[in-house]
Amino acid sequence: MPSIEVLCVVGARPNFTKIAPIIRAFQRPESRINYQLLHTGQHYDEAMKASFFEQLKIPQPDIDLEVGSASHAVQTAQIMQQFEPVLDRLSPRLILVVGDVNSTIACALVAAKKGIAVAHVEAGLRSFDRDMPEEINRVLTDQLSNLLYTTERQAESNLQREGINGDHIVFVGNVMIDNLCFNLQYATPSEQTLAKGEADWRAKVAEQGFGLLTLHRPSNVDDPVILGRLLTSLADISRDLPLVFPVHPRTQQKIETAGLAPVLADANILCLPPLGYLEILGLMRDAKLVLTDSGGIQEETTALGVPCITLRENTERPITVTHGTNTIVGTDTDLILKTVSDVLHNKGKSGQIPEYWDGCAAERIADRVRSWLDQRLAESA
Ligand code: UD1
Numbered sequence: 001m002p003s004i005e006v007l008c009v010v011g012a013r014p015n016f017t018k019i020a021p022i023i024r025a026f027q028r029p030e031s032r033i034n035y036q037l038l039h040t041g042q043h044y045d046e047a048m049k050a051s052f053f054e055q056l057k058i059p060q061p062d063i064d065l066e067v068g069s070a071s072h073a074v075q076t077a078q079i080m081q082q083f084e085p086v087l088d089r090l091s092p093r094l095i096l097v098v099g100d101v102n103s104t105i106a107c108a109l110v111a112a113k114k115g116i117a118v119a120h121v122e123a124g125l126r127s128f129d130r131d132m133p134e135e136i137n138r139v140l141t142d143q144l145s146n147l148l149y150t151t152e153r154q155a156e157s158n159l160q161r162e163g164i165n166g167d168h169i170v171f172v173g174n175v176m177i178d179n180l181c182f183n184l185q186y187a188t189p190s191e192q193t194l195a196k197g198e199a200d201w202r203a204k205v206a207e208q209g210f211g212l213l214t215l216h217r218p219s220n221v222d223d224p225v226i227l228g229r230l231l232t233s234l235a236d237i238s239r240d241l242p243l244v245f246p247v248h249p250r251t252q253q254k255i256e257t258a259g260l261a262p263v264l265a266d267a268n269i270l271c272l273p274p275l276g277y278l279e280i281l282g283l284m285r286d287a288k289l290v291l292t293d294s295g296g297i298q299e300e301t302t303a304l305g306v307p308c309i310t311l312r313e314n315t316e317r318p319i320t321v322t323h324g325t326n327t328i329v330g331t332d333t334d335l336i337l338k339t340v341s342d343v344l345h346n347k348g349k350s351g352q353i354p355e356y357w358d359g360c361a362a363e364r365i366a367d368r369v370r371s372w373l374d375q376r377l378a379e380s381a
Contacts, residue, residue, distance in 0.1 A: 011103020124155025173356030
């Protein structure tokens with residue numbers, strides 16, 4: 001007899017925004033789901049982890065593997081090694097993984113080999129770009145999963161093309177948007193965050209408004225030439241629109257090693273340490289536009305109706321482009337500058353809210369998980 005029914009797994013920042021509404025839905029009395037939460041420790045800094053747990057009201061994890069940072073192979077291997085004895089001890093009926101980070105694939109692989117069922121939330125998203133570590137994590141996690149919960153209809157065709165049985169796929173909507181709907185009322189007013197800027201930067205914001213910038217993908221920050229070109233374009237943009245830039249730790253390291261700090265220092269860019277979710281949400285809501293290479297922010301800006309300019313060559317979230325406010329521009333300087341200018345002068349795409357991005361995706365997941373567990377119980381009775 002399993003000691004718990006569902007073991008929920010998180011590891012990195014974008015996982016926290018997905019697990020929060022799922023835990024809330026599991027905690028509803030009608031869900032009757034006996035679960036525990038495991039954190040692999042992939043993200044461990046106060047700014048990358050603790051503030052998210054607190055702000056998103058995620059209960060403290062029952063288990064923390066504390067793996068920390070390392071190369072992809074070492075990080076994935078360490079998670080697998082430490083996850084196995086936990087599974088042996090708890091022997092859950094199901095593990096639930098979210099998103100596409102190394103923690104997602106590592107835990108799914110261990111569970112699948114032990115014959116424990118895997119549920120994957122945000123299944124079927126594809127950028128078709130195998131240079132992205134996340135794309136490899138997505139494809140493999142979906143192949144190992146027994147329950148596949150999707151955020152947009154295109155995901156189901158992607159999965160079926162890869163031979164996955166349609167009976168295992170359920171279109172539930174987007175849990176990250178559940179999280180956004182729940183937290184919008186608590187978002188930190190942007191003025192509070194912008195007050196961290198110097199007086200002359202704040203004066204420009206008062207006149208011109210501001211844009212939000214995030215950048216952390218290896219394809220953008222690891223090569224000093226690409227990073228330098230991007231930062232130079234962004235510095236140019238900041239003359240017309242002051243930017244606020246919460247800097248991811250890996251980006252900070254790369255800027256320092258490449259000697260690019262002066263490019264930022266000479267621009268109208270307010271660099272901040274990584275911010276909590278409620279601060280980012282307040283900034284996203286009030287920004288004139290957002291420049292990003294994040295996956296989640298493409299979706300959140302679509303839900304908020306704020307123009308998003310994605311500094312990547314592709315997206316695994318095509319609905320944000322076809323229905324939402326997202327424009328993909330890559331790292332080509334002319335295209336970035338032209339798109340920003342279009343948004344500033346013509347307001348940019350207004351977009352629509354995609355189907356089922358309605359704040360209820362996690363409840364649909366909890367209902368499906370409960371039925372699946374009831375069926376297993378009935379079979380074993
Ligand atoms: C991971 C995810 C990525 C996600 C991103 C969000 C994978 C393959 N990538 O990338 O999909 O968009 O999280 O943030 O899982 N670091 C710290 N403190 C921390 C965590 C990381 O300083 O708490 C630094 C370390 O130097 C580390 C580097 O950031 O080596 C990268 O961290 P890692 O978890 O490997 O990948 P991310 O780039 O954060």
